[in-house]
Amino acid sequence: MTRHQGSCHCGAIRLELRETPVDGAECNCSLCRRSGAFWHHCLPEVVTVTGEATGYIQGDCMLTNWHCGTCGMNTHWTAPQDPSYDRMAVNLRMFDPSLWAHLPRRQIDGASF
Ligand SMILES: [Zn+2]
Numbered sequence: 001m002t003r004h005q006g007s008c009h010c011g012a013i014r015l016e017l018r019e020t021p022v023d024g025a026e027c028n029c030s031l032c033r034r035s036g037a038f039w040h041h042c043l044p045e046v047v048t049v050t051g052e053a054t055g056y057i058q059g060d061c062m063l064t065n066w067h068c069g070t071c072g073m074n075t076h077w078t079a080p081q082d083p084s085y086d087r088m089a090v091n092l093r094m095f096d097p098s099l100w101a102h103l104p105r106r107q108i109d110g111a112s113f
Contacts, residue, residue, distance in 0.1 A: 006095035008073035013051035013066075015075060015090055017042070024092050024103045029110030031058055031065055035074035038100060039089040039108075047090055049076060 006015040021040040026032070032039075053066035053075060062085070067074045075094055079085040092100035 004095055004099055006075075006090070006092075008051075008068040008071050008075055008094060010068060010071035010073075012070050013049065013053050013068045013073070013075050015094055016048040016050075017090055017095070018046045018048075021092065021100060021103060023106055024100055025089075025106040025108050027108040027110040029108075031056075032108075032110060035065075035091075036093070037074050037091040038093050038105070039077075040092050040100075041087055041089045043086055044078065044088045047076070047088060 001018055002020050004017040004020070006017065007013060017040070019042060025039040025041065027037075027039065052069070054069040055064040055066055057064050063077045063079050065074065065077045073094060074091055076088060076090045078088045092103075
C-alpha cells in the first residue's frame with residue numbers, strides 16, 4: 001500500500017495518507033485564503049493523524065479546521081459534527097513537495113457558500 005508521510009513544521013502532528021492525490025484544491029474562503037492550504041479531499045479511513053492538534057470551528061461551519069498549537073501549521077480539516085459526512089482533507093503542503101508541487105490546482109469557491 002502507498003503510504004505518504006507528512007507533518008507540521010515542528011513535527012508534533014504527523015499525517016499518514018494512504019492514497020496518492022491526482023490533483024489538489026485551493027479555496028478562497030476566509031480561512032483557506034489566509035492559511036494558503038492546498039487541500040486533498042479524501043475519506044477519513046485513508047488518513048491517520050498522530051499528535052494533539054487544536055481545532056477551530058468557523059462560525060456556523062460544520063467543519064473543524066485543525067492546526068498545530070506549537071508551530072501553527074494548518075494540517076487538516078474534519079467534519080466530526082456530522083458523522084454522515086465521510087469526508088476530510090489534508091493540507092498537502094505538510095507533505096514533501098514531490099507529492100504535490102506538480103499537481104493540477106482546482107479552485108474551490110468557498111467564499112460564496
Ligand atoms: Zn507543529
